[in-house]
Amino acid sequence: MPAAQGPVSASSANPVDLVHLSRQSLGDRSLEREILSLFKSQSVLYLDRLSNAKSSDERKLAAHTILGSARGIGAWTVAHEAKTIEGNTAHLQDLTLLRAAVDEANAYIAEILA
Numbered sequence: 001m002p003a004a005q006g007p008v009s010a011s012s013a014n015p016v017d018l019v020h021l022s023r024q025s026l027g028d029r030s031l032e033r034e035i036l037s038l039f040k041s042q043s044v045l046y047l048d049r050l051s052n053a054k055s056s057d058e059r060k061l062a063a064h065t066i067l068g069s070a071r072g073i074g075a076w077t078v079a080h081e082a083k084t085i086e087g088n089t090a091h092l093q094d095l096t097l098l099r100a101a102v103d104e105a106n107a108y109i110a111e112i113l114a
Contacts, residue, residue: 015101015108017074024072036109039073043102050085051095059089066098070105077101 016036025031043066050062063086070078081098 015075015077015105016112017076018112020074024074033113035073036112039069039075040106040109040113042069043078043106047095047099047102050098056089060086063089066102073105075101075105078105 018032021032021035025035046062046066046069050059050066053059053062063082067079067082067086070076070082078098078101081101085093085095085098
């Protein structure tokens with residue numbers, strides 16, 4: 001996995017930058033948990049949409065959605081991989097690195113939500 005691609009903070013080395021997430025949610029822990037839960041379910045849905053997309057536009061929309069969601073929670077590696085795919089949707093791409101990044105972020109989120 002590449003190094004974190006977002007702002008440098010104490011928690012940016014983790015799959016999800018909790019400092020960034022706290023800033024985004026204005027420190028509301030309940031909201032943070034809800035956002036993380038949504039990312040966990042929606043990231044899997046959009047990965048599936050990306051892998052089953054029939055057109056370049058469908059691939060771009062799915063990659064862009066993952067990118068925006070990842071940036072919102074501070075999942076910098078996921079954002080980096082989604083941006084790479086979003087930038088070249090004319091061709092089918094190997095999603096291995098994006099899947100691995102999403103899996104890592106979601107495993108981290110599962111630990112937080114447990």
